[in-house]
Amino acid sequence: MSTAKKEYKRITVKTLVDMKANGEKISMLTAYDYTMAKIVDGAGVDVILVGDSASNVMAGHETTLPITLDQMIYHASSVIRAINRALVVVDLPFGSYQSDPKEALRSAIRIMKESGGHAVKMEGGKEIKESIKRILNAGIPVMGHLGLTPQSIYKFGTYTVRAKEEQEAMDLIEDAKMLERIGCFGIVLEKIPAKLAKEVAESVSIPIIGIGAGRDVDGQVLVLHDMLGMTHEFHPRFLRRYMNLYEDMTTAITQYVSDVKAVDFPNGNEQY
Numbered sequence: 001m002s003t004a005k006k007e008y009k010r011i012t013v014k015t016l017v018d019m020k021a022n023g024e025k026i027s028m029l030t031a032y033d034y035t036m037a038k039i040v041d042g043a044g045v046d047v048i049l050v051g052d053s054a055s056n057v058m059a060g061h062e063t064t065l066p067i068t069l070d071q072m073i074y075h076a077s078s079v080i081r082a083i084n085r086a087l088v089v090v091d092l093p094f095g096s097y098q099s100d101p102k103e104a105l106r107s108a109i110r111i112m113k114e115s116g117g118h119a120v121k122m123e124g125g126k127e128i129k130e131s132i133k134r135i136l137n138a139g140i141p142v143m144g145h146l147g148l149t150p151q152s153i154y155k156f157g158t159y160t161v162r163a164k165e166e167q168e169a170m171d172l173i174e175d176a177k178m179l180e181r182i183g184c185f186g187i188v189l190e191k192i193p194a195k196l197a198k199e200v201a202e203s204v205s206i207p208i209i210g211i212g213a214g215r216d217v218d219g220q221v222l223v224l225h226d227m228l229g230m231t232h233e234f235h236p237r238f239l240r241r242y243m244n245l246y247e248d249m250t251t252a253i254t255q256y257v258s259d260v261k262a263v264d265f266p267n268g269n270e271q272y
């Protein structure tokens with residue numbers, strides 16, 4: 001297994017499969033707008049996920065359920081305008097693919113045509129198999145999402161670790177193999193035991209991207225606003241905060257307010 005880092009000009013779904021085969025870990029972060037996506041892409045992140053976590057992070061909803069297909073398209077098209085290198089994966093939002101395969105395909109086509117995204121992500125296993133197949137048959141790359149699936153939060157009732165029981169773990173492995181068999185190019189595994197995630201990653205040749213799934217998978221994803229420390233009420237064990245932007249931004253904005261009140265801003269050089 002080579003650890004040498006290859007330079008990729010543009011990341012495609014094939015690049016990701018090659019990266020797994022070469023033992024190169026895949027970096028993935030969310031972004032929902034042009035400015036952030038430009039920074040994330042410029043910093044060399046391989047995959048940008050326009051996640052339906054935009055529902056929480058951007059719109060302040062408690063769950064991912066309220067975000068609409070139109071809103072996802074708006075976020076994704078803003079991200080696409082910023083990108084030079086990363087692969088952009090767009091979440092199909094709740095309600096846009098669960099009812100039947102035809103509707104699922106219509107939703108995926110809208111994402112691809114109207115946002116310019118490169119692939120879609122869908123939560124679930126065998127229960128949405130026909131919808132995934134329909135989308136794949138239209139030439140649209142699909143990433144699966146297993147384990148904790150936030151669009152089903154009301155079914156599970158909590159955001160705790162999934163697949164701790166043997167039956168659920170076996171079902172998850174079966175779903176992962178099925179997603180690979182029908183042609184998905186990768187799978188996000190959210191909040192499951194690290195040992196199980198490792199077993200899944202070893203059982204399939206498509207990349208497994210973990211969030212709260214340990215280190216023995218093929219790549220990692222985090223929500224950008226969480227890893228930058230912009231959100232500060234969310235403390236899952238898996239989250240590493242690389243900055244404390246909530247405090248830094250509060251300090252800067254407080255200083256601005258104080259400067260305006262004291263007529264210290266603008267000064268002589270900051271006017272015409």
Ligand code: KIV
Pocket residue numbers: 030049050051052053054091188190211221223
């Ligand atoms: O919507 C999202 O941000 C996601 C990640 C948590 C994987 O699906």
